[in-house]
Structure formats: C-alpha cells, structure tokens
Amino acid sequence: MKSRYDLLVIGGGPAGAIAARTAAKAGHSVLLVEKRPAIGAPVRCAEGIGKEALAEFVEPDERWISAELKRAEIVAPDGASMLLEADLAGSKVGYILDRKVFDRELVWQAAGAGAEVMVKTRASAPLMEQGAVRGAVLETCGEQKKVHADITIAADGVESKFSRWCGVDTTVPVREIMSSCQYLMTDIDIDETCTTFFLGNKVAPEGYLWIFPKGRRTANVGIGISGKKSGAGHRAKDYLDRFVKTRFPEGKTIECIVGGVSVCRPLERTVADGLIIAGDAGRVVDPLTGGGIYNAMYTGNLAAEVASKAIGDGTLDAAALMPYDKGWRASTMGKAIERNYHIKEYLIKQPDEKLNAIIHSAKCLDMKDFSTLTLVKELMKRNPKLVAELAVLKASL
Amino acid sequence: MLEIHRDVCGYCGCCVSVCPEGALELIDAYLEVDDHCTSCGICAKVCPLGALEVKDEVKV
Numbered sequence: 145m146k147s148r149y150d151l152l153v154i155g156g157g158p159a160g161a162i163a164a165r166t167a168a169k170a171g172h173s174v175l176l177v178e179k180r181p182a183i184g185a186p187v188r189c190a191e192g193i194g195k196e197a198l199a200e201f202v203e204p205d206e207r208w209i210s211a212e213l214k215r216a217e218i219v220a221p222d223g224a225s226m227l228l229e230a231d232l233a234g235s236k237v238g239y240i241l242d243r244k245v246f247d248r249e250l251v252w253q254a255a256g257a258g259a260e261v262m263v264k265t266r267a268s269a270p271l272m273e274q275g276a277v278r279g280a281v282l283e284t285c286g287e288q289k290k291v292h293a294d295i296t297i298a299a300d301g302v303e304s305k306f307s308r309w310c311g312v313d314t315t316v317p318v319r320e321i322m323s324s325c326q327y328l329m330t331d332i333d334i335d336e337t338c339t340t341f342f343l344g345n346k347v348a349p350e351g352y353l354w355i356f357p358k359g360r361r362t363a364n365v366g367i368g369i370s371g372k373k374s375g376a377g378h379r380a381k382d383y384l385d386r387f388v389k390t391r392f393p394e395g396k397t398i399e400c401i402v403g404g405v406s407v408c409r410p411l412e413r414t415v416a417d418g419l420i421i422a423g424d425a426g427r428v429v430d431p432l433t434g435g436g437i438y439n440a441m442y443t444g445n446l447a448a449e450v451a452s453k454a455i456g457d458g459t460l461d462a463a464a465l466m467p468y469d470k471g472w473r474a475s476t477m478g479k480a481i482e483r484n485y486h487i488k489e490y491l492i493k494q495p496d497e498k499l500n501a502i503i504h505s506a507k508c509l510d511m512k513d514f515s516t517l518t519l520v521k522e523l524m525k526r527n528p529k530l531v532a533e534l535a536v537l538k539a540s541l
Numbered sequence: 542m543l544e545i546h547r548d549v550c551g552y553c554g555c556c557v558s559v560c561p562e563g564a565l566e567l568i569d570a571y572l573e574v575d576d577h578c579t580s581c582g583i584c585a586k587v588c589p590l591g592a593l594e595v596k597d598e599v600k601v
Contacts, residue, residue, distance in 0.1 A: 180569050181569065188553060188554075266569075301554065302555070302557075303566075304557075304558070308563050314558070315560065315563075316558040317559075318559050318583050318586065321555060321558055321587050323555055323587045323589045324555070324589055325589045371555075371559060371583075374586055374587050375586055379589055379590065379591055380589040400551075401551065401553070402551035402590055403553040403554070404554060404557075404558050404559070406558060
C-alpha cells in the first residue's frame with residue numbers, strides 16, 4: 145500500500161470492482177479496499193440479473209452462473225399465477241449468479257487491470273482538506289494508515305458509512321428498507337429455469353417472496369418485507385419459515401443469509417468535493433424489483449469514467465464530478481429507477497383483492513423483452529384502470 | 542440502551558442503513574453501536590432476525 149493514489153475505492157462489491165477496473169484500465173493508480181476478509185462472502189443477494197444487463201460489463205462464464213432463466217412466474221395472494229414467457233419461447237432471459245465467485249472474478253479483473261487490492265481493510269474516516277475528501281484513514285489488522293487520493297469512490301454498500309462521515313445523509317426511511325432473509329435450499333422440487341415471485345400482504349407485506357433457481361433441485365428461497373411491517377414475531381425470517389414449512393417441508397437449508405435492500409429514491413446528490421457515491425451506498429437499487437447488481441456496475445463504471453476525466457483535468461470539486469450524478473439519472477437505468485419507484489409506491493398500497501385481479505388478467509404473457517417496463521405495459525393493456533391509476537407514469541412509458 | 546444479541550445477529554447491515562443518528566457500524570461480522578444512539582428502536586424493528594433490543598436503563 146502506497147500513501148497516495150489517483151483513486152481510492154471503498155468496497156469490493158460489483159460497484160467498487162467495476163470502478164477499480166475501469167479506472168485502472170484508463171491508466172490510473174487505484175487502490176480498492178474491502179473490509180471483509182473475503183470478497184463476495186457472505187452473500188447478501190438473491191443473485192438475479194438480466195442477460196443483456198450482465199453482458200454489458202462482463203462476459204458470462206459458467207464458473208459463476210448457477211442457473212440460466214427462461215421464464216418467470218408471478219403468484220397472486222389467492223394462489224393464481226401468471227407466467228411470463230420470452231417472445232422466443234425457450235430463449236435465455238437472465239441468470240442467477242453465484243455471487244461468491246462472481247464478485248471475486250470482478251475484483252480479479254480489477255487487479256488484472258492494474259488496481260491494488262486490500263482485503264480486511266476498512267476505511268474508518270475520510271481525510272478532509274478544506275471541505276473536500278482527499279482519501280481515507282485505513283485500518284488493516286490493527287494498523288492505521290492515511291491514504292491520500294484525488295478522488296474517493298464510496299461503494300460501501302447498504303451499510304455505507306463513509307458518505308455519512310463526509311456529510312451526506314444516507315439514512316434509508318424505515319418504510320423503504322426491505323428487511324430480508326434467504327435460505328439456500330436443496331433437495332426441493334422447482335422449475336430450474338424459472339424465477340417465481342409471490343405477492344400478498346399475508347405472504348410478504350409490501351415486498352415479495354422469491355424462489356430463484358440455483359441449479360439442480362436447489363434455489364434461493366427468500367423474502368423482503370417493508371421495515372415498517374417488521375417487528376417481534378413477524379419478521380422476515382418468521383414469514384420465510386412459515387412459507388418454507390408448507391412449500392418445502394422436506395427441503396434442506398444449506399445457507400441462511402439476511403440483509404437490507406433499500407427501495408427508496410436514490411440520494412439527492414451522489415457527488416461531493418473529491419467524492420463519488422456508487423451502487424447500494426448511493427441507494428440506486430431498483431425500488432420495484434430490489435435488483436442492484438447491474439445498477440451497481442453501471443454507477444461504478446460511470447463513477448470511474450467521470451473521476452478519470454476530472455483527475456486528468458485537475459479539477460476535483462463536486463461541479464467537476466456532477467456529470468456522474470447527472471449521467472446516471474438521465475440514463476435508462478436512472479429513468480427506470482424513477483419509474484419503478486412510482487410503480488412500487490402504487491403496488492404496496494393495493495389490497496390483496498386488487499393484486500389478485502391484476503394477476504388474473506392473464507395466464508401467460510409473451511414478453512418482447514424481460515423488463516419491468518414491458519411487464520407494466522402488458523398489464524396496463526389488460527387492466528385499463530391501471531392507466532388512470534398510474535397516470536404519473538404516462539410520460540415515461 | 543441498545544442491546545445487541547450477537548448470537549442472533551446475522552451481521553447484514555440492514556440496521557445500519559436506517560439509523561437516523563449514524564450510531565451503528567458494521568465492521569465485518571461485528572456490529573458496533575456508539576454513544577450517538579438514542580434508543581429510538583428503529584433498528585430493532587427492521588432487523589430480519591430480531592437481534593437488537595432496546596432495554597430500559599437501569600437507574601442506580
């Protein structure tokens with residue numbers, strides 16, 4: 145570890161790894177620090193990602209793909225289901241990853257591109273100079289060291305603290321944290337190419353329960369519920385245990401993980417002097433699906449591109465970094481976040497009867513692509529009332 | 542005061558994200574609470590496992 149780098153990246157998840165890879169490829173000196181002793185573990189994710197979304201940043205590799213998806217199923221509170229099929233039946237639409245191997249691969253690529261990597265190393269405070277972030281105090285195995293950097297990228301995940309220490313309020317409203325729990329279950333009967341989503345206020349209040357296949361007779365079976373609905377005796381784990389007991393009584397749980405997923409609007413500002421905030425730390429998770437892997441990679445990459453230019457220009461203030469903030473908001477991803485935020489806000493207010501009615505409107509939908517936009521458009525065609533109820537979306541559909 | 546049941550905690554960081562005071566920090570698998578904590582109980586509510594508990598101060 146040197147005492148000075150062009151770029152310091154805090155966090156070794158997909159946002160941090162892609163940021164480090166992009167900046168290193170551009171020829172910058174980069175240090176990526178990860179507080180955990182191992183990249184990718186423990187997993188905090190249901191591990192789903194769309195086919196095209198993944199390919200934008202990394203070539204698919206069977207070493208970290210657990211399952212290839214061909215369809216999805218949405219199950220109504222009353223048990224009726226709607227199948228979402230690719231227009232071209234049987235074609236691949238997405239993947240369930242093996243994040244332990246995937247995250248490690250991305251960091252491997254960052255290292256291969258020239259970035260330095262330090263694990264079991266935690267940023268414990270920002271280095272501030274005249275109100276600007278100029279690196280961080282790093283702690284590794286009992287030693288403390290100041291590392292200066294032109295720009296620091298905070299990619300420290302849902303439990304992000306770094307931006308807060310720099311004066312950015314990152315608090316997630318209690319009703320907009322998905323309190324989540326997931327079992328990796330094996331020896332269960334599932335469709336190994338289909339993701340299944342269960343909706344309903346009894347099943348998963350203001351959230352959903354999922355079965356995401358992970359290979360032969362194995363799946364991530366998990367749930368996210370609104371923090372508002374969580375409490376003693378009715379926590380995410382309580383709901384999940386109840387579901388698993390009836391659905392997979394003979395299944396074997398070989399991993400139990402928990403997590404928080406933010407479904408709020410992104411931070412109002414994701415840059416400050418010398419600082420860029422990327423991935424979950426910036427609260428850029430898709431508020432409807434809770435998906436964050438692509439959004440993390442997208443913002444990580446853009447953060448590094450903008451940082452690279454700013455370093456080249458020698459101007460490191462917030463104004464020089466604003467193209468990052470403006471850029472992701474104006475992107476397809478940014479627009480999807482805004483649109484899906486409205487859809488989420490609408491859906492969580494609906495009683496089970498309404499959710500039943502929407503799902504009853506089709507047994508099977510042919511999707512020209514597997515996006516939430518296509519799904520919503522198809523549902524609107526079949527439920528004309530939705531058009532008026534979701535009028536706020538009119539401009540973005 | 543906030544009590545962390547370490548045998549229950551899944552060190553996921555869900556609580557850290559909702560703390561309005563920034564009083565919680567997840568250091569790898571170890572959740573820390575500092576003296577900014579106001580015992581508001583938000584973290585205890587959202588915890589997926591129920592690892593956090595606000596206990597009444599014992600007045601001596």
